[in-house]
Amino acid sequence: MRAASLLSQKSDHVRFTYYVQKERQKLILWHDSAIKLIIVLPSRRRQSVKKLVRFGVSLDHHLLHAFDKHIERRKYTNRSEALRDLIRDNLVGQEWDENKETVGTITFVYDHHVRDLTSKLTDIQHDYHGQILSGMHVHLDHDHCLEVLVVKGKGSDIRKVADALVSVKGVKHGKLTMTTTGKGLD
Numbered sequence: 001m002r003a004a005s006l007l008s009q010k011s012d013h014v015r016f017t018y019y020v021q022k023e024r025q026k027l028i029l030w031h032d033s034a035i036k037l038i039i040v041l042p043s044r045r046r047q048s049v050k051k052l053v054r055f056g057v058s059l060d061h062h063l064l065h066a067f068d069k070h071i072e073r074r075k076y077t078n079r080s081e082a083l084r085d086l087i088r089d090n091l092v093g094q095e096w097d098e099n100k101e102t103v104g105t106i107t108f109v110y111d112h113h114v115r116d117l118t119s120k121l122t123d124i125q126h127d128y129h130g131q132i133l134s135g136m137h138v139h140l141d142h143d144h145c146l147e148v149l150v151v152k153g154k155g156s157d158i159r160k161v162a163d164a165l166v167s168v169k170g171v172k173h174g175k176l177t178m179t180t181t182g183k184g185l186d
Contacts, residue, residue: 057083092180096155104178106149106162113143114170121168125149128161144172152181 059067067082076082095102112118125132131153138146149165151158159176166174 088185091185092178095180096178099154099156101153101181101183102155102158102178103150103152103181104158104176106151106158106165106174106176107146108166108171108174109140109144109146110168110171111143112145117168117170121147121165121171124161124164124168128157128164131157131161 067079071079071082074082076085092102110117110121125135131151132149133152134150136148138148140146149161151161155178158178162174162176165171166176
């Protein structure tokens with residue numbers, strides 16, 4: 001029988017040897033006098049084992065210095081984490097370019113005193129109710145409001161919603177923040 005790991009413990013009276021078989025969700029303990037105790041561990045959903053691969057990257061020393069400054073500013077613990085985030089960010093952008101199911105937020109600031117602006121923005125949001133999951137409205141001051149909309153759908157459809165809202169006269173600033181549903185992104 002192949003054991004996943006082996007631990008030995010010696011006391012004054014008895015020597016125990018523990019064989020742990022994690023792959024079978026059992027903890028098996030043997031005592032030198034041939035006493036065997038099997039503890040069945042609660043089953044848990046198996047997670048796929050991620051295989052990490054090391055590879056080398058050649059960079060100009062100025063570029064590496066700038067990257068290290070970026071790592072320091074963002075509080076990454078190492079270059080690998082920073083590089084993984086850059087790769088993930090690129091993959092999220094590809095999801096949007098390939099018109100896959102995505103999520104994001106549309107954030108915009110407007111002057112609510114502009115004639116019919118609130119009504120126009122509400123009408124647009126009703127026109128795209130299939131893509132808008134949720135919204136938050138904040139009064140910034142006497143004149144200005146901030147809205148944040150959580151959106152989900154094909155990348156091109158979400159861009160249409162953002163463009164329709166941000167281009168309305170009276171909207172002072174707006175931004176679409178693209179992200180991912182997380183499916184297939186490790």
